[in-house]
Amino acid sequence: MSEFIQLDALLQVVVAGAIVGAGLPALFALGVRLLAPAGGAALAVEGAPSGTDAAGPTTARPTGVRLAGAVVCFGAVLAACAVGIWFLASGGH
Amino acid sequence: MEYVTETILLALVVVTALAFDFTNGFHDTGNAMATSIATRALKPKTAVALSAVLNLVGAFLSLAVAATIAKGIVDANIITLEVVLAGLVGGITWNLLTWLLGIPSSSSHALIGGVVGSVLAAVGTSGVLWTGVLSKVMIPALLAPVIAIGVAALGTFLVARITKDLPQDTTSRGFRWGQIGSASLVSLAHGTNDAQKSMGIILLALIAGGAVPADSGVPFWVVLACATFMALGTYLGGWRVIRTLGKGLVEIDSRQGMAAETSSAAVILLSSHFGFSLSTTHVATGSILGSGVGMPGAKVRWGVAGKMLAAWGLTLPAAGLVGAFCFWLQATIGGVGGIAAVFALLIGVSAAIWIASRRKPISADNVNDEWDGDETPTAVVDAAESFTVNAAEATAEAEATVAAAPTAPSREGVPA
Numbered sequence: 001m002s003e004f005i006q007l008d009a010l011l012q013v014v015v016a017g018a019i020v021g022a023g024l025p026a027l028f029a030l031g032v033r034l035l036a037p038a039g040g041a042a043l044a045v046e047g048a049p050s051g052t053d054a055a056g057p058t059t060a061r062p063t064g065v066r067l068a069g070a071v072v073c074f075g076a077v078l079a080a081c082a083v084g085i086w087f088l089a090s091g092g093h
Numbered sequence: 094m095e096y097v098t099e100t101i102l103l104a105l106v107v108v109t110a111l112a113f114d115f116t117n118g119f120h121d122t123g124n125a126m127a128t129s130i131a132t133r134a135l136k137p138k139t140a141v142a143l144s145a146v147l148n149l150v151g152a153f154l155s156l157a158v159a160a161t162i163a164k165g166i167v168d169a170n171i172i173t174l175e176v177v178l179a180g181l182v183g184g185i186t187w188n189l190l191t192w193l194l195g196i197p198s199s200s201s202h203a204l205i206g207g208v209v210g211s212v213l214a215a216v217g218t219s220g221v222l223w224t225g226v227l228s229k230v231m232i233p234a235l236l237a238p239v240i241a242i243g244v245a246a247l248g249t250f251l252v253a254r255i256t257k258d259l260p261q262d263t264t265s266r267g268f269r270w271g272q273i274g275s276a277s278l279v280s281l282a283h284g285t286n287d288a289q290k291s292m293g294i295i296l297l298a299l300i301a302g303g304a305v306p307a308d309s310g311v312p313f314w315v316v317l318a319c320a321t322f323m324a325l326g327t328y329l330g331g332w333r334v335i336r337t338l339g340k341g342l343v344e345i346d347s348r349q350g351m352a353a354e355t356s357s358a359a360v361i362l363l364s365s366h367f368g369f370s371l372s373t374t375h376v377a378t379g380s381i382l383g384s385g386v387g388m389p390g391a392k393v394r395w396g397v398a399g400k401m402l403a404a405w406g407l408t409l410p411a412a413g414l415v416g417a418f419c420f421w422l423q424a425t426i427g428g429v430g431g432i433a434a435v436f437a438l439l440i441g442v443s444a445a446i447w448i449a450s451r452r453k454p455i456s457a458d459n460v461n462d463e464w465d466g467d468e469t470p471t472a473v474v475d476a477a478e479s480f481t482v483n484a485a486e487a488t489a490e491a492e493a494t495v496a497a498a499p500t501a502p503s504r505e506g507v508p509a
Contacts, residue, residue: 005232009369013360014240016367021359022248025271025352029255032267036259077271084278084362088285091155 024077031073034066098429102174103302105436107295109181111322112439114291116188117200118148118326121287123335124197124357124377125279128350128384130460131339134269137330137457143273144280145328151284152320156292156311166205166225167212174301175423176211177294178432182439183207183416187408189446195333195341195455196404199372201290203412205230210413214420226409229370234405237360237371238379245356245383252348253388261346268347275354282361283373284323291319332455338378340464341397343385353377353384375405394464 125147126140135143184204191198212220256264295315299305305312339345345353357373357380364371378401385393419438423431 005228005236006369009367010236012367013364013369013371014243016363017240017244017356017360018247020363021244021356022251022352024359025248025355026251026255028268028271028351028355029252029348032264032271033255033259035267036263081274081278084358085281087362087366088151088282089154 020080024080027073028077031070031077034070034073098432099174099302101429102178102432103298103304105432106174106178106181106298109178109185109436109439110291110294110298111318113181113185113188113200113204113294114288114319114322115326116185116192117287117291118145118323119329119331120188120192120197120200120326120334121283121374122327122331123338124373125276125283125354127335127338127377128345128353128381129269129272129276130335131345132265132269132272132347132350133461134272134347134350137332137335137460140276141328141330141457143277145324147277147280148284148288148327149320149324151281152288152292152323153316154281154285156289156316166222166229167209168216168220168222171212171216171220172208172297173215174298175432176208176215176420177298178435179211179214179419179423180204180208180416181294182419182435183210183412183414185439186415186442187412189443190411191404191408192331192333193446193450194404195337196401197334197338197374197378198401198404198408199234199374200287201372202230202234202405202408204290206409206412207416209409210416210418211420213413214417214424230409233369233371234375234408237364237375238382238402240371241356241360241376241379242383242386244360245353245380246387247383248352248356249349249384249387250389252352256348265347268351271351272347272354275351275358278358279354279361279373279377280327282358284320286365286373288319288323291323292316295319330457332457332460333450336455336460336464337397337401338381340461341394342378342381343388343391343393344464345381345384346388349384349388349391352387353380356380356383 122141122144126135126144129135130137130140181204184200184207187198187203187206188200191203209221209226292311292315295318296305296309296311299312299315300307300309343349357377360371360376360380361373364376378398382393382398385391419435422438423435425431426434
């Protein structure tokens with residue numbers, strides 16, 4: 001079968017695809033949640049990066065910690081987009 | 094006479110390659126923009142305009158053109174202008190037919206199918222590298238949707254969990270932006286990858302025709318023309334395909350749309366990075382399906398998905414059949430008449446498909462209408478029937494044109 005399928009390349013695509021393709025939306029969702037006015041109760045998200053935990057107080061405006069967490073989340077998403085554009089521009093496809 | 098034939102052939106290959114580029118644009122608009130249109134993150138016209146601009150920019154972003162088509166799939170020494178012309182006609186015909194039926198299907202696979210078919214007609218099975226066909230076309234076509242469904246389902250599931258107790262207007266506001274951003278990246282990637290295919294074909298044709306030296310880079314007018322035609326095609330909006338992708342497969346909200354487009358962008362870029370290139374269309378369709386699989390309570394119309402999968406399986410043989418027929422027609426008539434016959438056939442078939450599409454037009458105005466449960470079967474049957482009728486008329490018309498051409502010698506009947 002390996003003649004027809006490059007198994008190592010396939011595996012890389014699956015693993016990296018799952019991390020990036022599913023991780024970025026999750027980070028984005030976390031960012032949206034941190035900025036959400038109602039605050040919500042403490043949230044147990046497995047695999048969420050430490051330091052961005054949504055355990056802040058329930059206030060109408062995001063507090064400093066929540067805001068910083070959201071900035072980290074959206075920043076990571078934007079950085080990933082920039083890497084994507086750089087990859088296209090460098091002709092790496 | 095030889096010189097005249099060569100020049101006409103070169104000109105027609107360039108025009109046909111641009112036509113393919115155009116169909117590639119409008120066929121693939123939905124890959125990036127269908128979800129943003131379905132969730133009303135963007136107005137339909139705004140979405141296609143944005144996608145068109147990004148395709149245009151993408152085409153200029155990188156010019157790392159590999160001036161090869163169907164590399165590793167057919168014997169490179171066999172690729173003549175005649176083979177390329179017939180292959181392009183096969184690719185365009187399949188693109189238009191699947192557009193008529195509202196089925197997203199891979200433009201690159203259609204082109205490869207057309208070229209494989211015309212190579213088969215030109216030199217027989219020895220010209221095709223079957224291992225390459227299997228490993229670069231057939232197997233990736235099966236794996237791409239599976240990978241994309243998995244990634245998008247995981248992403249959607251995580252997003253749904255993280256945002257489950259947030260009010261919907263809060264998530265909609267945030268996620269619409271994320272959706273537009275990720276869809277834009279898909280558009281940009283499409284412009285960079287797909288416009289280069291047409292540039293590669295035109296460059297190859299120019300070199301073969303002696304118009305530019307063999308070591309030439311892509312002339313600027315070729316880059317400009319390919320980028321423009323791709324953008325125009327995108328702006329026209331393949332509304333039929335957009336409707337199927339946005340409304341037909343899954344009822345989608347902006348969280349699913351964002352997860353689906355991010356999955357598409359990530360899988361497309363990573364797969365080309367790791368040298369395991371997957372079709373944009375297959376990945377995008379799989380991602381949208383995955384966003385339905387991962388969303389608790391969402392309904393996925395597997396019947397519609399099954400039809401798509403069937404169409405993907407048919408892409409190679411169907412485009413190949415048209416490509417083979419075109420090459421045969423060209424070789425049988427020979428000379429300028431042969432080339433003219435193939436070109437007339439292309440125009441006839443395109444016109445017939447366009448006329449058939451007018452019977453149930455889909456535009457920016459009705460692209461988001463509720464999906465009727467019975468829609469696909471009846472629409473497909475209707476469209477297929479009218480296509481058959483119109484195609485028969487068009488073929489007759491094309492035959493008449495050919496027969497009227499002074500250079501065309503008498504020949505055996507062309508199967509309708």
